Amino acid sequence: MVWDWLPEYLPRFAEGLWITIKLFVLSLFFGFALAIPIGLVQVSGPKWLGLIARGFCTLFRGTPLLIQLWLLYYGLGSVVPYYPGLRESFIWPILVEAFPYAIVAFSLSVAAYEGHVMKGAFQSVPKGELEAGRAFGMKGFTLLRRVWFPRAMQNVLPTLAGEAVLTLKSVPLASTITIFGVYGVGSIVRQETYRTYEPLLFVGFIYVCITALVVVLFRWLESRVPSESQM
Amino acid sequence: MNIIKSMLAATVITASLSTGASAEVRLGLDSANYEPFYSRGSDGEWTGWEIEIGDAICAAMKEDCSWVPIAWDGIIPALTAKKIDAIFGSMSITDERKKTINFSDKYYNTPAALVAPKGMSIESVDDLKGKKIGVQVSTTHSNYVEKYLSDGTEVKIYSDFNEHNQDLFAGRVDAIVADSLALAPFLESAEGSCCEVKMELNDEAVFGIGVGAGIRKEDTELLAKVNAAIKQIREDGTYDEIAKKYFDFDIYGGSN
Structure with missing residues (x-):
């Protein structure tokens, strides 16, 4: 094992770490925000909306994330030049960057997986509790906010933690569309030093650390939500 | 049992293949x-x-x-x-x-070439200030860009040669540095007609x-x-x- 390259590349790893975390947190945030309505409409929405949500989950869970990412980035990239006005338009600076594409692709993937989880979570809340809420005069959004959503979250936090960790470990895929996170920096080290094990081990080590942090964070969240036995 | 047998057979076959290949x-x-x-x-x-x-x-x-x-x-x-x-x-x-x-x-x-859209005027390397440049990972071209062009430009690294061509066509990078000869088929294609060789780059220390x-x-x-x-x-x-x-x-x- 030779580690003398490490000090030289640490600043770049720090930059990469920031990119990895930014991509991870943002896609988790947007993805979960989408997952709540996607789960909800499958349980209680109008039938056609539920079908659309189900179709979305099936489609995005059934295709590789790498393909989705490339369809978005390279697929759209190959179409865009045929709209001449676009290059002068105000959204062009965003279309040029790779990062927004990654956020969209990762968020949609998170939304599909967690939407499915949330559907089960909403379903698992006993009908009697919702009826009890209604008996207290709660309606629609208030019922969702005060009874249905918190009860659903209680059951599902450990599953969401698992999904979050899986999402984190998909982030290296973004290096294929020029977003060089921790993994990307690792591959630069590999090409410049011709060392294989050390950079890969170091990248793995960083991922273990972030994963541990995510797990601890979710444990803390779980501890804040009163469990069945405490009620 | 059958599964184990076929797995064993597969192992034997791979083993014999790999010893055969060393010849x-x-x-x-x-x-x-x-x-x-x-x-x-x-x-x-x-x-x-x-x-x-x-x-x-x-x-x-x-x-x-x-x-x-x-x-x-x-x-x-x-x-x-x-x-x-x-x-x-x-x-x-x-x-x-x-x-x-x-x-x-x-x-x-073969020399390395800097390729950019036809409309862009690039007389020297200095004209690349503030531009996005695409290169393939692990190439002498990426070393060249790192050495001479990393100040004032944004370097985008691609894992595949064809991908930076695509993004040049899409306008996501303003220029690419790659092998002049390998670029020829792209420049002759419909997509590549957007762009042309702006200059040949020579630097024996980098390109060898x-x-x-x-x-x-x-x-x-x-x-x-x-x-x-x-x-x-x-x-x-x-x-x-x-x-x-x-x-x-x-x-x-x-x-x-």
């Missing part, structure tokens, strides 16, 4: 197409100028050779780990790489003296054989015959 010389090349040097058709066969030259060198060495596609950023580790015996995939000879592996004598040399076969340090016997074979096909006209089929200029680049 031949395994030539490694990038798993992505690199036209006109090498590309894989829908039938899985590799074709191109470099494939023909490689086969000619093998014939001159009187060795059996096989072509092994490997992801470019892992190709030197694959050589040192003995997964292949020689890199024969348009790898430029550089001092940096020589620290890890040996190189045969060069078998061709040309392209050679990468060979393990300890494998001096193979190195000598490859060098002799290159010399032989240069002298007996095989090299020129193959080169004529692909290029209308001197791909060897000089007489040394």
Whole structure:
């Protein structure tokens, strides 16, 4: 094992770490925000909306994330030049960057997986509790906010933690569309030093650390939500 | 039980295959197409100028050779780990790489080129300030950009040669630096008609003296054989015959 390259590349790893975390947190945030309505409409929405949500989950869970990412980035990239006005338009600076594409692709993937989880979570809340809420005069959004959503979250936090960790470990895929996170920096080290094990081990080590942090964070969240036995 | 049997059989087959393969010389090349040097058709066969030259060198060495596609950023580790015996995939000879592996004598040399949209005026390297430049990972071109152009420009690194071409066409990068010859088919295509070669880049310290076969340090016997074979096909006209089929200029680049 030779580690003398490490000090030289640490600043770049720090930059990469920031990119990895930014991509991870943002896609988790947007993805979960989408997952709540996607789960909800499958349980209680109008039938056609539920079908659309189900179709979305099936489609995005059934295709590789790498393909989705490339369809978005390279697929759209190959179409865009045929709209001449676009290059002068105000959204062009965003279309040029790779990062927004990654956020969209990762968020949609998170939304599909967690939407499915949330559907089960909403379903698992006993009908009697919702009826009890209604008996207290709660309606629609208030019922969702005060009874249905918190009860659903209680059951599902450990599953969401698992999904979050899986999402984190998909982030290296973004290096294929020029977003060089921790993994990307690792591959630069590999090409410049011709060392294989050390950079890969170091990248793995960083991922273990972030994963541990995510797990601890979710444990803390779980501890804040009163469990069945405490009620 | 059946499953275990077939697994055992598979292990035996792979084992016998790998021992059988060590008798031949395994030539490694990038798993992505690199036209006109090498590309894989829908039938899985590799074709191109470099494939023909490689086969000619093998014939001159009187060795059996096989072509092994490997992801470019892992190709030197694959050589040192003995997964292949020689890199024969348009790898430029550089001092940096020589620290890890040996190189045969060069078998061709083409300049690097800076390619940008036709409308853009680029007179010198200074005009690239504030622009986005695309390069492929693990290439002398990325080393060049890192050395001379990293100040004031944004460098985007791609894992695949074709991807930065696509993004140049899409307008996501303003310019790319790549091998002038490898770029020729792209520039002739409908998508590539957007762009043109703005200048040729020469820097021996970065680009080296040309392209050679990468060979393990300890494998001096193979190195000598490859060098002799290159010399032989240069002298007996095989090299020129193959080169004529692909290029209308001197791909060897000089007489040394």
